[in-house]
Amino acid sequence: MPSRETRRIKERLTGKKDEKGKIKQFNPLTIPSVIIIGLVLLGLIWWGGSRGSVSSGDIVFAVYDGRPVSWSYGNYFARKISEAAQLNQGIEPERMVSLLLPYMIFHTAAMMEAEKSGISVTEKEVEDYIVNIGMRESYNRADSIVRHELFDTYREELIELKVLENMIQPYADAGLQDFAAAMGKKERKFRFVQWLYDEYPTQEIIAFAKEHTDLFRRIKLTPLVIQEEGAAREARNKIITDQSTFDQQLEMIGTGESGTAASRDWLTFHSLSDALGNKEATEALFALSQGQISEVLPLGTQWVIYRCDQPAEAADLSDPNTINEVKLYVTQSEMGRVETYFEDRARAFVEQASQSSFSQEAAAAGKTVYQSGFFPINYRGLPFLKTIESPSAGGVSLTDAQYDSVFFKEAFSLQKGELSAPLLLGQKVVVLEFVEERELSDTELD
Structure with missing residues (x-):
C-alpha cells in the first residue's frame, strides 16, 4: 500500500523537461534574482547530461558552465537525494533526480559565483546555522564521518543563502521588507498529541503476517x-x-x-x-x-x-525474530498501512474531542499533551525568521513540520481552540489544538 503522504506529495510536485541545451554562463550578482532563477530552472538546462564518470563512483546528470552536476557518495547532491527520498517514500529514483536537478544546477551556479566573488562562511557561522534550523541534536548524535558530511552540506547551504542574499539585496524595497516582516510578525502556539509509527501494535503485525505468509518464507x-x-x-x-x-x-x-x-x-x-x-x-x-x-x-x-x-x-509466526522481521518489512514497505491505522485513530480522536475537550479526550485515549513554543509561518526554515524550536534532550517537538507546507497551511488556518485534521509528520501523526497567537513589535522583529 503506497504511503498517503507520498501520494499527496506526488500530487503537489510536478516536473517537466525543457528543451535540451547547454546552460549559459551568467553573473548572478549583476541581474535580478527572479531572472536568474527563471533562466536556470525553466530552460537553460542540459537534461540528462553525461552519464559518464568524473571520477570513480561519480554520476554526472548535467553540466553548468563547464562544471559537472554530479552524484558521488556523501556529496551535497547525494545528501539532498537521500533527504528527499526519506520524505517522499515511493517516488522512483529517476523521478526524484529529475525533481531535484533544477535546484542542484542552481546550487552549482551559486557555488561557482561564491568562488568568483570570494563569498565564504566561517565554522562558527555554520554551527550557528545548524542551531537556527533546528538540526543541532541530530547533528551531534551523528558519528564523525556523517557529521563531517553534514557539516559540508550545511556549509554549502549557507553559502548559497549568502549568494542569494547578495543577489536580492540591491533590489530589496519596502514592499519586500514589509512582506518578510509580515511573515514573521504573527506567531502561534499549539498543543498537540501524537501517534508514533514505532507504536504500531504487534497484533496488527501478526495480522499482516497471516495475510502474507508467503513473503516471510x-x-x-x-x-x-x-x-x-x-x-x-x-x-x-x-x-x-x-x-x-x-x-x-x-x-x-x-x-x-x-x-x-x-x-x-x-x-x-x-x-x-x-x-x-x-x-x-x-x-x-x-x-x-x-x-x-x-x-x-x-x-x-x-x-x-x-x-x-x-x-x-514456512514462516514461524510464534518466533519473535519472525515478528520483528515482519514489523521491519511493514514499516519500510507498507508504510501506507501504518499511516492509515494511525490516521483513523487520530480522526476518531478529533471527533471525540469536538464533543468534549482536547484535554479530556487526550486523558481518555492515554495520550500525553505536548505544547509547542511560538513560531511564525516559516516554511523551509528561512534563517531570517524564527523556526520551530528544537526539542531539548529527550523532548518532543514539531520540528519535522519545518519543511511541510501542508502543516503550515493547516496550522495557521485554525481558529482559536479549533483542532486540526490528522497531520503526517515524519514518523508520526499529530493533531494540533490552536492555543494562542501573538503579534511581535517592530523592535522584536529587528
Whole structure:
C-alpha cells in the first residue's frame, strides 16, 4: 500500500523537461534574482547530461558552465537525494533526480559565483546555522564521518543563502521588507498529541503476517557472485558436470560478496526477491532441494549462482525474530498501512474531542499533551525568521513540520481552540489544538 503522504506529495510536485541545451554562463550578482532563477530552472538546462564518470563512483546528470552536476557518495547532491527520498517514500529514483536537478544546477551556479566573488562562511557561522534550523541534536548524535558530511552540506547551504542574499539585496524595497516582516510578525502556539509509527501494535503485525505468509518464507543459500556473465555460466557448467565443486569455484573466482557468514544466513522471500528484482527467479530458488544449484542470475551489475544449504520452510509466526522481521518489512514497505491505522485513530480522536475537550479526550485515549513554543509561518526554515524550536534532550517537538507546507497551511488556518485534521509528520501523526497567537513589535522583529 503506497504511503498517503507520498501520494499527496506526488500530487503537489510536478516536473517537466525543457528543451535540451547547454546552460549559459551568467553573473548572478549583476541581474535580478527572479531572472536568474527563471533562466536556470525553466530552460537553460542540459537534461540528462553525461552519464559518464568524473571520477570513480561519480554520476554526472548535467553540466553548468563547464562544471559537472554530479552524484558521488556523501556529496551535497547525494545528501539532498537521500533527504528527499526519506520524505517522499515511493517516488522512483529517476523521478526524484529529475525533481531535484533544477535546484542542484542552481546550487552549482551559486557555488561557482561564491568562488568568483570570494563569498565564504566561517565554522562558527555554520554551527550557528545548524542551531537556527533546528538540526543541532541530530547533528551531534551523528558519528564523525556523517557529521563531517553534514557539516559540508550545511556549509554549502549557507553559502548559497549568502549568494542569494547578495543577489536580492540591491533590489530589496519596502514592499519586500514589509512582506518578510509580515511573515514573521504573527506567531502561534499549539498543543498537540501524537501517534508514533514505532507504536504500531504487534497484533496488527501478526495480522499482516497471516495475510502474507508467503513473503516471510525463508531459505538458507550460499551465493557465488561473479563479475562476468560468461565466467558465471562457465563456472555453473563445471559444477553441474562434476568438473569442479561449488566450494572450489567459490574459492577460485567468487567475489568478496560470495559466501560470507551473513550471506549463508536465512533469507526471506521478500528480501531475496527485492535483491534480485525478479519474483519468478525467487520462486525457482525457493523450490530448490538441499545441495541443488540455481541458474545463473543477474544481481545488480554482477551475476550469481546459489547453492541451497537448507530447503525453504514456512514462516514461524510464534518466533519473535519472525515478528520483528515482519514489523521491519511493514514499516519500510507498507508504510501506507501504518499511516492509515494511525490516521483513523487520530480522526476518531478529533471527533471525540469536538464533543468534549482536547484535554479530556487526550486523558481518555492515554495520550500525553505536548505544547509547542511560538513560531511564525516559516516554511523551509528561512534563517531570517524564527523556526520551530528544537526539542531539548529527550523532548518532543514539531520540528519535522519545518519543511511541510501542508502543516503550515493547516496550522495557521485554525481558529482559536479549533483542532486540526490528522497531520503526517515524519514518523508520526499529530493533531494540533490552536492555543494562542501573538503579534511581535517592530523592535522584536529587528
